Amino acid sequence: MTVEERWPEVIAAVVAKYGRLDIMVNNAGIAAETELETCDLAHWRSVNSVNMEAVFMGTQNAIKQMKLNGGGSIINISSIEGLVGDPRFGAYNASKGGVRLFSKSAALYCAEKKYNIRVNTLHPGFTKTPMVDDAIDMFSPDDAERINREIVMGHMAEAVDQAYGILFLASDESRYMTGTELVIDGGFTCH
Amino acid sequence: MGRVENKVCLITGGTGGIGYSAAELMCREGGKVAITDIRPKEGEAAAQTLRDQGYAAIFIEQDVTAESRWPEVIAAVVAEYGRLDVLVNNAGVGAATDLEESDLAHWRFIQSVNFIQSVNLEAVFMGTQNAIKQMKRNGGGSIVNISSIEGIIGDPRSAAYNASKGGVRLFTKSAALYCAEKKYNIRVNSVHPGFTKTPMAETAGDLFGPDDLVRIQHEIVVGHMAVPDDQGYGILYLASDESRYVTGTELIIDGGYTCH
Numbered sequence: 001m002t003v004e005e006r007w008p009e010v011i012a013a014v015v016a017k018y019g020r021l022d023i024m025v026n027n028a029g030i031a032a033e034t035e036l037e038t039c040d041l042a043h044w045r046s047v048n049s050v051n052m053e054a055v056f057m058g059t060q061n062a063i064k065q066m067k068l069n070g071g072g073s074i075i076n077i078s079s080i081e082g083l084v085g086d087p088r089f090g091a092y093n094a095s096k097g098g099v100r101l102f103s104k105s106a107a108l109y110c111a112e113k114k115y116n117i118r119v120n121t122l123h124p125g126f127t128k129t130p131m132v133d134d135a136i137d138m139f140s141p142d143d144a145e146r147i148n149r150e151i152v153m154g155h156m157a158e159a160v161d162q163a164y165g166i167l168f169l170a171s172d173e174s175r176y177m178t179g180t181e182l183v184i185d186g187g188f189t190c191h
Numbered sequence: 192m193g194r195v196e197n198k199v200c201l202i203t204g205g206t207g208g209i210g211y212s213a214a215e216l217m218c219r220e221g222g223k224v225a226i227t228d229i230r231p232k233e234g235e236a237a238a239q240t241l242r243d244q245g246y247a248a249i250f251i252e253q254d255v256t257a258e259s260r261w262p263e264v265i266a267a268v269v270a271e272y273g274r275l276d277v278l279v280n281n282a283g284v285g286a287a288t289d290l291e292e293s294d295l296a297h298w299r300f301i302q303s304v305n306f307i308q309s310v311n312l313e314a315v316f317m318g319t320q321n322a323i324k325q326m327k328r329n330g331g332g333s334i335v336n337i338s339s340i341e342g343i344i345g346d347p348r349s350a351a352y353n354a355s356k357g358g359v360r361l362f363t364k365s366a367a368l369y370c371a372e373k374k375y376n377i378r379v380n381s382v383h384p385g386f387t388k389t390p391m392a393e394t395a396g397d398l399f400g401p402d403d404l405v406r407i408q409h410e411i412v413v414g415h416m417a418v419p420d421d422q423g424y425g426i427l428y429l430a431s432d433e434s435r436y437v438t439g440t441e442l443i444i445d446g447g448y449t450c451h
Contacts (some may be wrong), residue, residue: 005355084230090418104450107412107447107450108447108450108451110411111412111414111446112412113414125436144241152367152371152438153371153373153436154371154437161435161436163293164428164433165437167433168428173424173427174424174425174444175421176413176418176422176446177421177423177425177443177444177445178412178413178446178447178450179447180445180450181413181451182442184436184437184440185436185437186436187367187368187438188369188439189439190250190364190367190368190439190440191363191439
């Protein structure tokens with residue numbers, strides 16, 4: 001999804017199959033540790049191209065189709081790291097913070113154009129996924145202990161806990177929600 | 192169907208507007224509902240309307256600002272349904288405050304006469320406290336406190352309302368942390384409605400001048416007010432187990448009001 005010319009093809013393939021596009025979930029993402037003093041620009045770009053640039057392109061291409069079929073809902077997966085900082089994840093923080101504010105901008109743009117397209121972000125806390133399994137390996141024991149303390153509920157989320165939030169934002173039940181954030185983090189960011 | 196199957200839901204200010212919408216949606220999804228209100232006639236009628244559709248619904252008269260009434264209300268719910276799973280602290284009042292003209296006496300006055308701080312903030316504290324006492328006995332629950340977009344952003348004409356709703360927002364996080372620390376399996380979250388077509392908003396509209404209305408209209412980027420169900424569906428999500436990993440956070444349903 002970092003390949004710009006692939007995006008119109010993907011949207012066209014969806015429309016060829018189903019005739020329209022109502023919901024776009026920009027979910028693909030990568031986690032990577034950033035050592036702030038030694039990392040280079042290539043590292044920065046590798047994280048931001050998947051986590052942020054792809055969200056920009058996905059949103060842009062979805063809007064072009066959704067406005068043709070009368071509206072839609074775009075859900076951009078940010079993270080709790082789009083809300084709070086982490087000393088070991090500078091590039092990831094930047095990418096997810098970028099998703100958070102870009103989504104508000106896109107929400108305002110669509111509202112102004114009266115496209116009937118809503119744009120919101122989901123902010124998962126630590127969730128039992130293959131990506132997090134890999135990420136957990138990057139943490140030192142001290143970090144792991146700190147993270148565990150922050151998850152006030154005492155356990156990680158299941159993938160379905162995030163999926164229900166996405167479902168709510170996708171459905172017309174949330175038709176008055178745009179430009180906002182759904183945080184599903186077991187209390188991580190509330191203290 | 193069945194998203195809150197057999198969950199016992201207590202909703203304050205459940206007679207109209209957002210509270211009634213939440214009550215009706217909970218019923219539709221299998222919940223058993225108790226609504227409270229300070230107006231018994233309207234409250235009984237609302238509960239009857241729900242029962243007429245075949246739903247489990249009772250009305251309990253309640254002044255949410257009366258501390259001694261809270262344990263009685265919870266006890267009445269438990270007497271009827273045997274437990275308490277969901278509390279929606281929805282009852283609220285709006286009023287304009289002229290920051291320069293109002294003095295401390297006004298601030299205290301509106302507190303002492305069951306007005307803004309008392310209804311909007313103190314009642315949320317008491318409701319949360321009393322709900323926790325019951326919910327911890329029946330294995331957990333979900334508390335949904337209705338704040339407002341005015342718990343997030345300031346309004347030059349609504350100082351006391353801002354204070355009360357900002358208080359609800361952070362009190363909710365504190366209560367969420369408390370319950371998690373105690374391992375009560377009780378989640379506590381806030382909902383932040385934008386301008387919604389309810390009886391309260393119609394009254395509040397009269398308090399704004401023409402310039403204020405232009406300003407407000409400009410802020411609602413989707414161009415129209417919400418209907419109560421737009422808020423009700425958010426409350427339903429937070430009440431259901433679909434949101435079991437959600438605690439201490441804020442659900443903003445405002446048509447883009449606060450995102451710019």
